Amino acid sequence: MKRKGLLLAVFSAFLVLLTGCNNLAVLNPKGPVAKTQSNVIIFSILVMALVLLVVYILYIFMLTKYRASKAAPDYEPPHEEGNKWLEITWIAIPVIIVAILSVVTVRSTSAVEKVPEGYEDQKPLVIYAASSNWKWHFSYPEEGIETVNYVNFPTDRPVEFRLYAYGPITSFWIPQLGGQKYAMSDMVNELNLVAEHAGSYMGKNSNFSGEGFAHMEFEALAMTPKEYDEWLEEVKTTAPELTEQEFDSLLKESHVGRKTYASTHLAFSPAPEGENAGHNHGGSEDMDMNSESGEMDHSEMDHSDMDMEQTETDNAGAADHSSHGN
């Protein structure tokens, strides 16, 4: 039958493409997080291919053997209620498969949420990534610099991205370094990535956020530590300061090109974390609650009184922040 031939062709094309996955960004990882995810994906594809194979073999068998054109003219199909053992088989085997996949899922999810293995001892580079309209702002609080629409960081050092949004929900994604996470206006999400190879990687917002969404890309450039330090030095000496006025006008723009500043917006427009948070879903365990507290004004966040009360109780039990679900 034509269909079977087609499916077979499609399936083998699939396998061929899998072996040459260099042009499939997700299966061409450049860091441990993406590597874990790529392994999970390939493992699940293999398991699922097995499932497909079983179904397809049974399917082809039934369709070729029991077609009416092959049956004797007086053949009368029997009445069958079902078979206890067969049914137990096709419940038990999927249960085992799901159990195996569940273990893989929970372990790998736990792995990709943490700082990647082998990098726990290093002090992570903290970079705030905030979206506004259809651009990305990257603030390096410890280095005191800020970039727009591109982000540079050293290889072989954990980078802790802290994600939030000015406006609609966006999703921060550098496919070759690791999976995505949402950036939202009322909380900060954390994403730990490491680049093990120097290079320029595509980064983008993957969550639809309005008219200019398709162009909301940035360059993620992993540099050797030496090159990174040189770049830092250059930025600190040559780039202008980011004033509040400049930042406000930036926020209003739809798209801008690359920008570089020798100070961050965090001082006058803090991220929605700690006492500036709108809400918290629970989850990211070790959020740094005390960063920059004390020196913020709340004009950006426009909180109501009720919300302030909430954040105060929040501070009282700051360590237990993650249990404060809304």
Place this chain on the structure above:
Amino acid sequence: MKWDEFFVTGEPMIYGAMVSIVVASLAILIGLTYFKKWGYLWREWLTTVDHKRIGIMYIIAALLMLFRGGVDALLMRGQLAMPDNGLLDGQHYNEIFTTHGVIMILFMAMPFIIGLMNVVVPLQIGARDVAFPRLNAVSFWLFFAGAMLFNISFVIGGSPDAGWTAYFPLASLEFSPTVGNNYYSIAIQIAGIGTLMTGVNFIATILKMRAKGMTLMKMPMFTWSVLITCVIILFAFPVLTVALALMMFDRLFGSQFFTMANGGMDMLWANLFWVWGHPEVYIVILPAFGIYSEIIATFSRKNLYGYKSMVWSMVVISLLSFLVWAHHFYTMGHGVMVNGVFSITTMAIAIPTGVKIFNWLFTMRKGRIEFTTPMLYSLAFIPIFTIGGVTGVMLAMASADYQYHNTMFLVAHFHYVLIPGTVFAVIAGFYYWFPKLFGFRLNERQGKRAFWWIIISFNVTFFPLFFLGLKGMTRRMYTYSESTGYGPLNLLASIGSVGLAIGFILLVYNIYWSFRYAPRDTTGDPWNARTLEWSTHSPIPEYNFAIEPTVTGLDPFWEAKKGGHQLYKGEIEEIHMPNNSGQPFILGIIFFFFGFFMVFSWWVPAIIAGIGVVVMLAVRSFERDHGRHIPVKEILETESRLRGEQA
């Protein structure tokens, strides 16, 4: 508001659409007047409470919406066929994928399924109508009012543009200031009330009106699937009702449920939406499973394998469907615990679904498989849907989902689930039950030709999207540059979409051709089928069964044909039937205008229309209508006429 804001202006395609809408409406009006069909239309269709006619109207509406949603899809594929293409601008593309999603799910898949439910369920259980025929008509007209209100948005005021998921804050007044998302919140609300009432109606029908001897475990599988679906509707749709009401308050009355400031929670919308949205997927898939069960059993000439496990697997799926919603946003930053739990519940759905796949395969074992058009769609469903299913398991794994989320991989997955799962099923059901409704079969040769076009083109269209997703192409991008390397696979997908369009055109042509030329069926049972609906005449008399059937087991008509069982015992008696009524239609029109005025915040007319709704409800409450009785003589005449024609 100025007129040029009221009508959408500046787009040649939209002007074209406006002109064609006006021309088509005029043609219909003139045609009805010329052929003096106004009275016929009013008496036989607009005021009908007959479940069969309401079902047919649902299916016609669904086919119209399939056309509308299909044109949206073709425009999207046209735009993405080449890098940096200029067919559509960003805003227009955003509106089109939003309406494509809403229309295909809510105004195509749902009404098509509900249409088939209407036609088939009372017949399968040996009833003469649904439990509340008048309510059934109200359901239809509310659905129709909602669908029309949603559809006019693209010429009047602008369509919603925040995706069919309408995530906040993007869908809030701040980021989506046009009336588009007002249409979303109000049109879907009106249609949703209709759906909710359908759920109530069919639960009552199935529980209270089954033929004598038909216990729950002797019901046909399609009826079982409808019962479970209606229970899901009953639990899921109220969540949508609440979510849409809160959305409407936010957009029209300045409340702050989902806003960024003042304690609003954007994630609350996402949660509410998917607490409804995921069960919704099963609302359109479970009846499809029922349809396939009927067709595969009929054309294998065997009873359904593992009937009990088929029922139980649907019950388990319906329970699990409420426990998986957070898998739509693993990336929102839940901890490992939450994502882990939702991963496991999601993967667990594969188990009962797998049970069904194996039961269908074993139904065919030792059968006499006949490759009719409905059977071909059912057979194509198994391998293609399995691809959708296994990619679903892959997506369920949270760590990997961080890489698939929001990409074309996801788009490919859900089309691989919904098109073979729902669209093939409704086409198969349409071919299968068509002769019951109209008394002749659709042409098989043409049907098979359309089938091959559709299934091959489907795979050409959607399989490349898996790879585009892994390449990092996100969904809802209206354009991409050549350097991304997305071009060739997108072109392939676009070529496939043209093939799909050709397939659907062939299908529609088949309907037209068969109406004119197909030979009439004289038996009432053209497929040699198994369940009660085939034991009455086709086309079906309005009372369905002259004598109410008595049932002793599964597949009662099959047993009767083999001579083991007498279906119709006793004498013909007077039959009590409901009267037609124009009230549901009028109520639908009032709801349409109420919704329209609300969309534009025209309060005075909205209040007047709102009072109109209340008045209609009051009129109905004080109305005394005990229906009518068809005398025995008339029944005998009808029966002999139907038999006489068959001779």
